[in-house]
Amino acid sequence: MKTSKIISLLLAAVLLLSLAACGSKAAEPQAAPADSVPAAAPAENPAPAAPEAPAAPETPAAPKILKLAESFAYASLDAHKDWNGWYTSIYGLTETLFKVGNDLSVQPLLAEKAETGEDGRTWTITLNPKAAFSNGKALTAEMVVRNLQRIGEVNDRFPEVKDYVIAAVDEHTLTITTPEIYPTLLTDKLTNAAFGIMDLDSEDLDNAPVCTGPFKIKSFEPEGTVEVEKNAGYWNGDVRLDGVIFYYMNDDESKLMAMQSGEIDGYSSVTAAAKEIYSADPSSYVLTVIPATRLQFYVLNENRLSANIRKAVNLTVDNDYIASYLGGTVSPAVGPFGASAPYGQVTKPAVDVSAAKAAIEADGYALNADGYYEKDGKVLTVNISYYFARSLDTIALLMQEQFKAVGIKAELNGVEDADSTYRASGDYDIALYCMIADQAGDPYYCINALFRQNSQWALGGFKSDECEALIDELSSETDVNRRAELANRIVQMVIDDNAFGFVGLFNKTTVAVPGVVNIGENSPFDFYGVSADTDMK
Amino acid sequence: MGKYIAKRMLHLVGILIALSFLTFLLMYLAPGDAATKKLNAQGIAVSEEVLEKVRADMGLDRPFLAQYGDWALKVLRGDLGESYKDGMSVSGKIRKALGYTVQLALGSMLICLLISLPLAILTAIKKDSLADHVIRFFSFIANSLPNFLISVLLMYWLCVKARLLPVVADRSFKGLLLPSLALSIPMIGRFLRQFRAEILEQIGQSYVSGAVSRGVKSRYILFRNILHNASITILTVVGLQIGTLFGGSVVIETIFRWPGLGKLAMDAITNRDYPVIQGFVLFTAVVYVLVNLLTDIAYHWIDPRVRPE
Numbered sequence: 001m002k003t004s005k006i007i008s009l010l011l012a013a014v015l016l017l018s019l020a021a022c023g024s025k026a027a028e029p030q031a032a033p034a035d036s037v038p039a040a041a042p043a044e045n046p047a048p049a050a051p052e053a054p055a056a057p058e059t060p061a062a063p064k065i066l067k068l069a070e071s072f073a074y075a076s077l078d079a080h081k082d083w084n085g086w087y088t089s090i091y092g093l094t095e096t097l098f099k100v101g102n103d104l105s106v107q108p109l110l111a112e113k114a115e116t117g118e119d120g121r122t123w124t125i126t127l128n129p130k131a132a133f134s135n136g137k138a139l140t141a142e143m144v145v146r147n148l149q150r151i152g153e154v155n156d157r158f159p160e161v162k163d164y165v166i167a168a169v170d171e172h173t174l175t176i177t178t179p180e181i182y183p184t185l186l187t188d189k190l191t192n193a194a195f196g197i198m199d200l201d202s203e204d205l206d207n208a209p210v211c212t213g214p215f216k217i218k219s220f221e222p223e224g225t226v227e228v229e230k231n232a233g234y235w236n237g238d239v240r241l242d243g244v245i246f247y248y249m250n251d252d253e254s255k256l257m258a259m260q261s262g263e264i265d266g267y268s269s270v271t272a273a274a275k276e277i278y279s280a281d282p283s284s285y286v287l288t289v290i291p292a293t294r295l296q297f298y299v300l301n302e303n304r305l306s307a308n309i310r311k312a313v314n315l316t317v318d319n320d321y322i323a324s325y326l327g328g329t330v331s332p333a334v335g336p337f338g339a340s341a342p343y344g345q346v347t348k349p350a351v352d353v354s355a356a357k358a359a360i361e362a363d364g365y366a367l368n369a370d371g372y373y374e375k376d377g378k379v380l381t382v383n384i385s386y387y388f389a390r391s392l393d394t395i396a397l398l399m400q401e402q403f404k405a406v407g408i409k410a411e412l413n414g415v416e417d418a419d420s421t422y423r424a425s426g427d428y429d430i431a432l433y434c435m436i437a438d439q440a441g442d443p444y445y446c447i448n449a450l451f452r453q454n455s456q457w458a459l460g461g462f463k464s465d466e467c468e469a470l471i472d473e474l475s476s477e478t479d480v481n482r483r484a485e486l487a488n489r490i491v492q493m494v495i496d497d498n499a500f501g502f503v504g505l506f507n508k509t510t511v512a513v514p515g516v517v518n519i520g521e522n523s524p525f526d527f528y529g530v531s532a533d534t535d536m537k
Numbered sequence: 538m539g540k541y542i543a544k545r546m547l548h549l550v551g552i553l554i555a556l557s558f559l560t561f562l563l564m565y566l567a568p569g570d571a572a573t574k575k576l577n578a579q580g581i582a583v584s585e586e587v588l589e590k591v592r593a594d595m596g597l598d599r600p601f602l603a604q605y606g607d608w609a610l611k612v613l614r615g616d617l618g619e620s621y622k623d624g625m626s627v628s629g630k631i632r633k634a635l636g637y638t639v640q641l642a643l644g645s646m647l648i649c650l651l652i653s654l655p656l657a658i659l660t661a662i663k664k665d666s667l668a669d670h671v672i673r674f675f676s677f678i679a680n681s682l683p684n685f686l687i688s689v690l691l692m693y694w695l696c697v698k699a700r701l702l703p704v705v706a707d708r709s710f711k712g713l714l715l716p717s718l719a720l721s722i723p724m725i726g727r728f729l730r731q732f733r734a735e736i737l738e739q740i741g742q743s744y745v746s747g748a749v750s751r752g753v754k755s756r757y758i759l760f761r762n763i764l765h766n767a768s769i770t771i772l773t774v775v776g777l778q779i780g781t782l783f784g785g786s787v788v789i790e791t792i793f794r795w796p797g798l799g800k801l802a803m804d805a806i807t808n809r810d811y812p813v814i815q816g817f818v819l820f821t822a823v824v825y826v827l828v829n830l831l832t833d834i835a836y837h838w839i840d841p842r843v844r845p846e
Contacts, residue, residue: 067705069705074623075622075623075625076623081623081624082575082622082623156575156576156587156590156591156594157576157583157587159587159590222625223796224794224796225707247705247794248794249705249794250791251791251792251794253689253692253792254692254704254792254793254794257689257692257693257696257697257704258704258705260697261696261697261700261703261704263703263704263705264705415568416568416569417567417568417569417573419569419573419577420568420569420570420573421568435581435582436581439581445581449582456582456585
């Protein structure tokens with residue numbers, strides 16, 4: 001009986017509490033704003049460029065702390081493991097020996113120069129003698145050697161580094177000897193964010209690595225918020241900000257509302273819907289849209305589709321319409337690389353429905369009463385395989401619509417994981433996919449991954465001995481101009497063969513409040529973020 | 538009672554074996570693997586040779602039963618393994634996420650009970666009145682709205698428009714308010730209707746009319762008799778919901794950056810992080826069974842006539 005009394009009392013207490021809560025509800029809205037106002041800049045304010053209010057006479061100037069949102073967060077700051085290096089680079093903690101400029105050129109950073117020997121296998125790297133870690137320790141060739149060797153040990157993506165002979169020559173010089181001629185060592189490895197340099201003698205590489213970047217770690221919440229502070233002794237110039245807070249927010253609506261409430265100052269990967277909202281209020285938000293390197297493309301299965309049908313498909317798919325439908329999040333592509341790159345100089349025929357129809361008819365097809373082409377009683381049907389990411393599902397639908405207008409029936413096959421389904425089996429007519437085509441200012445990675453006869457996409461049936469020979473040449477060519485020329489020839493061959501269709505290159509869309517500059521908005525790569533030049537005015 | 542608990546614990550072992558086997562099998566059959574997800578995470582593909590090597594290192598190239606057997610043996614030794622994604626211990630990840638999930642579960646349950654119970658009593662007592670109709674109408678709406686919509690609407694009104702709460706919530710009490718509220722709103726709608734129905738049933742019982750005719754004060758009848766007798770149903774509903782809440786809420790946790798179990802499980806599924814998925818499934822199964830067991834024991838505690846079967 002006692003227990004039932006207790007239960008009754010508990011229920012009564014809950015009831016009373018709730019009544020009390022209801023009673024005080026009306027008072028809440030008045031009380032709370034006082035607490036929240038100072039933190040938030042009004043979204044409707046036409047000139048929110050002054051997030052810090054003018055300081056009172058006795059108050060010192062407020063520190064310049066930038067607040068950004070990031071869509072990914074990792075459990076460790078050890079740049080060498082997994083993909084952590086992308087984020088330590090974005091956070092302004094780690095730097096690589098070389099960097100890729102906004103114009104896709106390789107530029108010196110921790111290293112001053114790199115030279116190849118006569119054999120083409122040995123690279124001599126000269127470090128910048130000024131380069132130093134945030135703890136004041138000078139960067140030495142010996143430390144760089146240890147870093148590179150460690151990357152081969154701990155990062156599954158670069159097991160080949162273990163086969164390199166890496167040695168310090170003197171305090172600021174080291175050599176890297178690769179088993180084969182490796183002209184893309186700089187773009188594949190030494191600019192790669194996973195090759196960020198850390199002081200390996202620092203105590204806690206997972207949570208507080210000591211690095212050379214313009215910022216150093218202040219607080220780190222694994223898979224959560226990361227706070228960095230100014231590296232006052234930064235070796236490469238003055239750091240303008242006092243600190244940056246990176247909030248892990250992977251929900252697009254939350255990021256939009258955090259911008260609107262003034263709680264964050266900017267972020268990248270703005271969605272089409274959010275972009276529209278920001279565009280409508282240019283006094284409060286600054287949008288930067290640049291073509292980036294993530295490519296949407298499709299493979300035409302040459303084992304199933306004749307040359308004429310492939311040609312018809314490529315003459316039908318309207319990239320401009322698709323880009324416009326996707327709200328400016330992508331730019332129409334001609335080839336796999338941006339048109340501004342020297343290795344992006346290729347052409348393809350314009351959309352031409354009549355020519356597409358003529359190509360289909362050349363294969364003996366005739367239009368039936370339903371408006372589809374038919375041969376021997378069989379409707380011309382293609383299977384479009386895609387996965388649900390990177391707008392590929394939308395593209396598949398748009399392609400289906402465009403094919404219908406020409407007289408090709410398209411059946412859609414959406415899967416969750418392309419790598420283990422159609423990409424592995426080759427069971428498709430048209431396979432949509434999305435990948436980063438240009439890792440760091442060189443075309444070889446993409447060409448090797450897509451067009452090689454033994455590549456993962458070889459199941460699409462594209463084979464050309466001439467193309468293979470050109471790819472072989474590209475793999476060892478060291479002259480940049482010749483590399484671009486080779487790349488253009490290879491891609492043009494693929495386009496002319498209608499082996500692939502290149503739909504769009506994702507734009508990098510960044511939003512920031514007015515006055516915030518240099519948060520990586522002008523780099524086509526996702527792994528660059530804040531720098532010493534990042535500022536908020 | 539001791540025998541009953543022992544029997545339920547024995548059932549739990551069977552449930553865990555069946556559930557873990559089934560989950561492991563489903564993951565094994567599902568397309569995609571952890572190696573591909575890990576290496577190609579940012580849209581840069583690695584060569585097939587590298588993938589094969591990493592698959593072998595992870596043991597993913599071994600037969601299903603060998604993989605399951607290894608995992609089960611480790612679990613028997615109390616080791617849930619390491620995450621494929623980042624190498625962190627699965628039990629550590631679950632422990633950390635559980636802390637946040639418990640906060641969210643308790644916060645939302647508290648809000649839910651504080652609102653639904655009094656309203657249920659009010660609507661039951663004032664049955665068919667205007668207040669009853671209005672409250673029930675809103676309870677229907679609350680129950681019908683999807684979590685993401687509630688979250689976005691709350692965020693818009695309370696954070697962007699009224700500036701009462703932050704969008705970028707930290708892990709403080711203030712940060713807990715909004716996700717708790719968002720999670721509790723559909724529960725309020727559901728609980729209110731269930732509680733109201735139970736209270737109405739109790740009000741219709743002859744012991745209530747008998748007490749009224751004897752002149753017993755209505756407040757006494759309500760708290761001493763009606764709520765007491767309705768408490769078994771209330772406890773059942775709350776117990777089942779607690780079990781669900783302890784499994785985490787993916788949508789709420791993602792929108793509000795709350796690193797609980799739902800987010801952990803969702804990330805693990807996306808990354809085919811089998812050890813974390815298995816650990817999560819085991820954990821939620823244990824929680825579900827234990828919460829149900831506790832609820833059954835509580836029935837007996839509230840009303841000794843109810844004997845656990």
